[in-house]
Amino acid sequence: MLELKAVNKFFNGWQAVADVDLQVAAGELAVLIGTSGSGKSTTLKMINRLIEPDSGSIRLAGEDIRSQPPEVLRRRIGYAIQSVGLFPHWTVEQNIAAVPSLLKWPKARIRERVVELLELLHLPAAQFLARYPHQLSGGQQQRVGVARALAADPEVLLMDEPFGALDPVTRGTLQQELLRIQALSGKTIVLVTHDIDEALLLGQRIVLMDKGRVVQQGSAQDFLLHPASDFVRDFVGQSDVGVRLLGLDTVASRMRPLQPVSGEPIAASATLREALSAFVARRVSSLPVIDAQGQPAGVLHFADLLPVAA
Numbered sequence: 326m327l328e329l330k331a332v333n334k335f336f337n338g339w340q341a342v343a344d345v346d347l348q349v350a351a352g353e354l355a356v357l358i359g360t361s362g363s364g365k366s367t368t369l370k371m372i373n374r375l376i377e378p379d380s381g382s383i384r385l386a387g388e389d390i391r392s393q394p395p396e397v398l399r400r401r402i403g404y405a406i407q408s409v410g411l412f413p414h415w416t417v418e419q420n421i422a423a424v425p426s427l428l429k430w431p432k433a434r435i436r437e438r439v440v441e442l443l444e445l446l447h448l449p450a451a452q453f454l455a456r457y458p459h460q461l462s463g464g465q466q467q468r469v470g471v472a473r474a475l476a477a478d479p480e481v482l483l484m485d486e487p488f489g490a491l492d493p494v495t496r497g498t499l500q501q502e503l504l505r506i507q508a509l510s511g512k513t514i515v516l517v518t519h520d521i522d523e524a525l526l527l528g529q530r531i532v533l534m535d536k537g538r539v540v541q542q543g544s545a546q547d548f549l550l551h552p553a554s555d556f557v558r559d560f561v562g563q564s565d566v567g568v569r570l571l572g573l574d575t576v577a578s579r580m581r582p583l584q585p586v587s588g589e590p591i592a593a594s595a596t597l598r599e600a601l602s603a604f605v606a607r608r609v610s611s612l613p614v615i616d617a618q619g620q621p622a623g624v625l626h627f628a629d630l631l632p633v634a635a
């Protein structure tokens with residue numbers, strides 16, 4: 326779907342992006358992660374031609390992105406930028422409707438789409454449609470930015486730290502929402518983040534950059550179990566590898582058939598990391614498990630946190 330080959334970018338003779346190769350399959354959610362200044366935003370901006378690479382090629386759906394004018398390309402690519410970048414003199418509705426208006430959608434369809442997106446991002450339309458960006462909190466502005474990027478149902482979504490300014494609760498809700506949107510729409514997404522836990526949660530493919538180069542790419546398991554260097558090991562947090570591995574699996578994957586166990590239940594959809602926390606906080610060694618309907622589904626024992634040896 327999206328393919329970068331040997332992409333380089335220099336600013337005043339200084340190399341910001343070095344020989345980046347990257348492939349994102351259709352429907353895949355790829356996460357670019359790395360320290361500040363490692364070239365993540367520059368890489369993202371080259372995909373929609375906000376920045377032109379000095380060498381290398383970038384293809385979207387098999388086609389070189391230089392084969393069409395930037396403004397045509399950008400209608401196919403939703404972009405939520407790091408600094409939000411809403412138009413200050415436009416209302417929330419006008420901001421979200423920017424691309425559908427350019428595409429000359431009928432007015433009724435635009436309104437319907439804006440309302441749908443606002444509800445999706447937990448901003449009640451009645452309250453927010455007519456507001457201006459300065460009348461929103463930072464986190465609300467960020468959510469409007471995400472809605473704007475999604476508005477015209479683009480083929481590819483580029484998101485540069487879209488949840489950066491949010492509190493952990495709202496961030497968690499929107500991360501789940503993004504996973505849901507992606508599962509439903511099969512959208513191809515490239516998301517930039519600083520947060521290793523966000524990368525492990527969201528990234529079907531994780532791409533770690535350092536000083537403009539890709540130092541490792543692979544699945545969350547690859548990063549936790551087979552870090553390619555000491556830099557990667559430090560980045561994923563050596564001392565937390567165990568709990569982060571637990572974060573990749575759900576209670577449902579390890580629970581046993583129903584047995585009578587008392588106490589406050591845990592959801593089958595919770596991660597094993599959450600289960601570990603529950604074991605320790607409640608000082609118990611077994612937890613009753615309930616399904617999405619709240620019905621008893623099984624039991625999880627503390628020892629079940631350890632994977633069965635292959």
Ligand SMILES: Nc1ncnc2c1ncn2[C@@H]1O[C@H](COP(=O)(O)OP(=O)(O)OP(=O)(O)O)[C@@H](O)[C@H]1O
Pocket residue numbers: 336337341359360361362363364365366367368407519
């Ligand atoms: N227009 C520009 N002119 C000169 N240097 C630039 C320009 N844009 C970016 N850079 C430099 O290129 C490097 C990579 O920048 P980039 O914005 O891609 O980093 P990043 O990985 O997104 O960092 P952060 O996590 O802080 O957002 C930085 O050192 C930055 O100062």
Ligand SMILES: [Mg+2]
Pocket residue numbers: 365366367407485
């Ligand atoms: Mg950046």
